[in-house]
Amino acid sequence: xxxxxxxxxxxxxxxxxxxxxxxxxxxxxxxxxxxxxxxxxxxxxxxxxxxxxxxxxxxxxxxxxxxxxxxxxxxxxxxxxxxxxxxxxxxxxxxxxxxxxxxxxxxxxxxxxxxxxxxxxxxxxxxxxxxxxxxxxxxxxxxxxxxxxxxxxxxxxxxxxxxxxxxxxxxxxxxxxxxxxxxxxxxxxxxxxxxxxxxxxxxxxxxxxxxxxxxxxxxxxxxxxxxxxxxxxxxxxxxxxxxxxxxxxxxxxxxxxxxxxxxxxxxxxxxxxxxxxxxxxxxxxxxxxxxxxxxxxxxxxxxxxxxxxxxxxxxxxxxxxxxxxxxxxxxxxxxxxxxxxxxxxxxxxxxxxxxxxxxxxxxxxxxxxxxxxxxxxxxxxxxxxxxxxxxxxxxxxxxxxxxxxxxxxxxxx
Numbered sequence: 001x002x003x004x005x006x007x008x009x010x011x012x013x014x015x016x017x018x019x020x021x022x023x024x025x026x027x028x029x030x031x032x033x034x035x036x037x038x039x040x041x042x043x044x045x046x047x048x049x050x051x052x053x054x055x056x057x058x059x060x061x062x063x064x065x066x067x068x069x070x071x072x073x074x075x076x077x078x079x080x081x082x083x084x085x086x087x088x089x090x091x092x093x094x095x096x097x098x099x100x101x102x103x104x105x106x107x108x109x110x111x112x113x114x115x116x117x118x119x120x121x122x123x124x125x126x127x128x129x130x131x132x133x134x135x136x137x138x139x140x141x142x143x144x145x146x147x148x149x150x151x152x153x154x155x156x157x158x159x160x161x162x163x164x165x166x167x168x169x170x171x172x173x174x175x176x177x178x179x180x181x182x183x184x185x186x187x188x189x190x191x192x193x194x195x196x197x198x199x200x201x202x203x204x205x206x207x208x209x210x211x212x213x214x215x216x217x218x219x220x221x222x223x224x225x226x227x228x229x230x231x232x233x234x235x236x237x238x239x240x241x242x243x244x245x246x247x248x249x250x251x252x253x254x255x256x257x258x259x260x261x262x263x264x265x266x267x268x269x270x271x272x273x274x275x276x277x278x279x280x281x282x283x284x285x286x287x288x289x290x291x292x293x294x295x296x297x298x299x300x301x302x303x304x305x306x307x308x309x310x311x312x313x314x315x316x317x318x319x320x321x322x323x324x325x326x327x328x329x330x331x332x333x334x335x336x337x338x339x340x341x342x343x344x345x346x347x348x349x350x351x352x353x354x355x356x357x358x359x360x361x362x363x364x365x366x367x368x369x370x371x372x373x374x375x376x377x378x379x380x381x382x383x384x385x386x387x388x389x390x391x392x393x394x395x396x397x398x399x400x401x402x403x404x405x406x407x408x409x410x411x412x413x
């Protein structure tokens with residue numbers, strides 16, 4: 001198939017949130033009015049979270065291996081959710097490829113969608129002291145009609161807003177779509193969609209936003225300038241925060257130190273993994289898995305060692321085509337792709353590009369993060385302290401659901 005003769009559609013996803021859990025933990029006691037809103041996960045949710053976590057580690061591993069000395073920050077839960085909505089319009093071998101790439105357990109399509117729906121509801125209400133929101137929308141060219149089952153699944157399970165636009169009015173369409181993304185990410189993700197032309201047929205957007213304060217905040221008066229060792233071995237001065245007399249989970253072995261630093265009422269947390277001895281962040285990335293992280297955290301004990309952590313603010317952007325192809329989704333990018341369940345009268349669709357943008361800001365009070373993904377479719381230390389003063393891997397976790405929202409590495413604050 002000659003793709004240059006084909007029309008273009010774009011499925012875009014914006015998200016903001018904070019991230020991960022690989023074994024279930026019980027939060028510390030909280031005040032009654034702020035107590036965690038806990039419930040057991042259903043069998044379907046457990047399988048979906050397991051699949052999403054596996055996808056998180058596989059995708060992060062591929063990206064980290066390709067750029068071992070660079071800052072990395074992605075939202076695998078966002079990417080997975082975006083591709084699940086795209087999956088709702090796929091069929092045949094393309095649907096199978098997306099399913100296998102995302103690692104879906106043996107569930108029906110409705111079970112997969114239902115588990116995402118209930119998981120988002122759980123994440124949104126589990127901690128009243130942390131902000132977590134999720135919103136979805138479909139923006140389609142008025143020249144094309146979406147298939148009813150495709151609309152039904154994405155409105156029922158993802159609560160997607162459906163809006164037709166005149167894509168011939170590029171400026172107006174960009175303003176509407178990007179304005180919605182910016183609003184839903186609290187201004188952190190701007191200009192997600194770069195252009196809208198009459199040949200575009202669809203933008204599908206998922207937006208998630210997270211903001212959490214540390215359970216025990218860092219004292220701003222203790223923040224000092226300190227050196228951070230870069231991968232090259234040179235030093236960079238950074239604002240190094242100090243948590244004194246805090247309480248957090250801590251584990252160490254011959255190759256790593258692991259800190260689990262809680263937000264709010266301790267349901268969400270940031271998990272940091274610092275290489276030790278001759279180990280590097282590449283070694284940590286290769287070792288990351290649900291099983292290993294669960295074992296490390298399961299062996300952790302409560303610590304109040306002085307904790308040094310750099311303030312950092314990161315913006316990240318990556319084209320995910322090659323990563324997704326390597327993970328098994330290659331057919332979706334070719335003329336053999338089958339997205340015949342997406343548009344009425346249009347079955348010659350293929351993914352043209354998957355772009356991902358993200359943002360994270362870590363300071364003395366807590367963390368704020370955002371991410372955006374666009375899927376284009378064409379027809380056709382010194383004791384007693386823990387010091388994160390060199391490259392490290394970090395995750396942000398919701399403990400009762402096992403949901404991985406973000407995973408990254410900091411090599412250059």
